Amino acid sequence: MSEHIVTCPTCQDRYPWAEGELLRWSPRDGRFTPVTLVDTANAVKLADLRAGCYVRCPNPSNDTPPHYIPVVYGNCPPPVIIGMVGRPRVGKTHLLAMMVHELLAGRAGGVGLTARPGDTVQHADFKRNKIAPLLRGERLAGTVENLVSYADFLLVDSPSGQRPVIFFDIAGEDFRRAGEGGPSSRFLLNTNALLFVEDVDHVVGRGASTNEWVDDALGRLGVVPQLRQVPAAIALTKADQLRYVHPVDRWLRAPDASGPLRAEDFTAESRDVYAVLDKYGAHFVRDLFDRFARCTLHFVSATGVAVDEESGTYPRGTRPMRVLRPLFALLAMTGVLGGPEALRVGL
Known part of the structure; x- marks a missing residue:
């Protein structure tokens, strides 16, 4: 053997x-x-x-x-390694915390997914320091720099079987040192799914014409064979700030998993996000979308409301919006979710 x-x-x-x-x-x-x-x-x-x-x-x-x-x-079968990439304070950790919480809470049953912690020790730490404070309405501190371990490790079950799904969330500043070959961004060399995160503040207020952190991460990814074939999703976070703007309002009102997976829903949302990016001149994010053979775009909000800057809290609590959709897309594109609809996601 x-x-x-x-x-x-x-x-x-x-x-x-x-x-x-x-x-x-x-x-x-x-x-x-x-x-x-x-x-x-x-x-x-x-x-x-x-x-x-x-x-x-x-x-x-x-x-x-x-x-x-x-x-x-x-x-277990080979894992899905999801690397989260984005600038500092863009909301990567908030998004991941709510994504994991919603998945473990059974919110993905509509598409046939269930999950449980694969690393009970690490998940207990992630739940205590990330998920629980956010559910209490507290804003999370930025990710500590120079971390080398994954943020969480789940075992995800679908009709196709069970796969480990491992999430890496490193500090945005660590991407600036990616070219130095540091251990904190080394996970990029083994990732087989990428979740890029950008926020509405940079798209609407500044046009997001460049993103040095993502550029540096892509530079290190340059050694990965066939990088264009790596599945990718782009999450436009803090989309609640555009909740009354069409077509963002339509998507934020839609539930994460109201029924079986439909590839056309991902295509339609990607089209609308792309149109919003074009409207505000966010050329960097549009160009990033075009770099990958299979890629989806999403409106998401980890908290559903803006933080109160004076207290650093969410006084009325948090209500995540569409946080599972980027994960569904990546799991479809990596084969965790099977079937003809999954095969069409991101094309």
Whole structure:
């Protein structure tokens, strides 16, 4: 039997998968500690016990601090690695937090998707520090620079089967250093789906003619074979600011998943976003759309309302709008969602 080769999502090293010593996170000790699974003939019980276990990555290149991988990662099909790319303070983390929350809350049932955490330790941290504060109406702080690990790791089930879906969200300033080959943007070399994020403030107020952060990320992506074939989605965030402007109003009123996936809906929304970008002279985003063979455009709002700058909060709470649509598009274009409609998304 041939060796099962995996690529570590953190250090990007490739190596033969070997479980070795099983570990489990100990909140009391604040570290991973060895664990011995009980001997059981119950396959379901064994799977449940293994689901919370980790192994230490061998990190063959030895260029990344010690890190750990969930055991489930080595027993799954190849992951979908979604890299979020955008300028600082554009709302990437807010969008990702609400996207993950809505997906885990069962809001994607209409298109046949369910999900659960694949890395329970990392997800608990992401939920505590990102999702929970946002649900309480608090504005999130900017992403810490020089992070090398993924933001969250989910196991997504669809009628086509189960796939790991791993999200990377790094600080916008780290993209400016992408040309230096730093570890924080290394995930770009292994990404197989890209989510570009731009906000209405830059489109309407300044025309978004350039974006140095995205340009630098694309520069590092230049070594990726057939980059044009990588599925991409572009999310125009804070679209609630245009909630009374046609055709934005039409899309913000539409639910994320009211029924089965329809490729024509993605085409229609992409057309309308493109028209809005053209109206305001946002040539950079339009040109970005044309760089990829399969790409979709979306109106989204992670919070549904603007933040109160004085208090740094959302006094009336948050109400996400259309946050799952870019994810649906990427999962269709990467084969997580199957069927003839999925094959047409982004074309």
